[in-house]
Amino acid sequence: MGKAKLWIARLIFIIMLSCTITPEMAMIIDAPVVTSAEAAYNRATVKKVQEKLNQKGYSCGTADGIAGSKTKNAIKKYQKDHNLTVTGTINSALLKSLNIKPVSNSSSSSDTKIQNKETTVYITDTGSKYHRSGCRYLRKSKYSISLSNAKAQGYTPCSVCKP
Template structure:
């Protein structure tokens, strides 16, 4: 018990460090020019606009940082728990909601709007792993491609999650094998290839293992397009 507590403390400490690092990280990459009395330009205009909108500033929105603007900034900073120095730096920009001036290095993607397809890669890799772990690589890509073909086909749900979790569509999802996935490298690679457009199944919408499907199954009515490893692929 004592030991566990100790472990927990360690864990907490590590979590705290990670948290602090994540919070600090953006500060390193950012390059901001603080605005102060004497500054001018579009950024000053935007600041004045915001301050006016919130009744801190009554002067004209002219893009020139004068004493009126400085007083308004100080007032805003005081009300928002910031150091009232009258200089618009990172924290004041953020408090004003002007994040574009914080992350202004031109070609980096700012934090609020990044996106990638890692979620899809993982979801697809899980399904490939659970359905085709022992199959040759090309058979893994083909299983991934079938699931993606379903998304594009009008007889199936139109999202990847919809297709994978569909009612009784995948046995491995129903029986839980799907959840034993542990970043199986070849499955992740196959998922990436399938998402990049490789389709060794040639437009198939179904795959099945002929040795395991009962003789009266509906799947036998499907037309086989290609056989890879133990799987038949078809429409």
């Protein structure tokens, strides 16, 4: 009877150990080679991308400067059709392909005051919260995004770092 209990204890230990290691290993294996979810492009640049995509027949909805799910899907389709790396995010290759120059924050648009005060927060691969730079939940992945985009995409503030 003692050997059976020891066997069961070892089996439970192995199962518990495999459950804690497997998700981390999957993250390492499937980790994308992307430096940021959105390279912190301002609303004016995002709006230009949306307008250009709509003109080219890739419907991303109203050009409002917020990269929502329709915009991401349109970007993915465009990237796939033009042999670009499919990320679903605005990056320099996409801007170059669309012949768009990023709008700097120093331009004199009506959004300039809002853009200069825009806060950068960070999201993770798997979470639904946004964080400050030093938050402990950003150890495994950390992607910069503007606070307004994070809120627009449904992310909520972290209760630990309270961004």
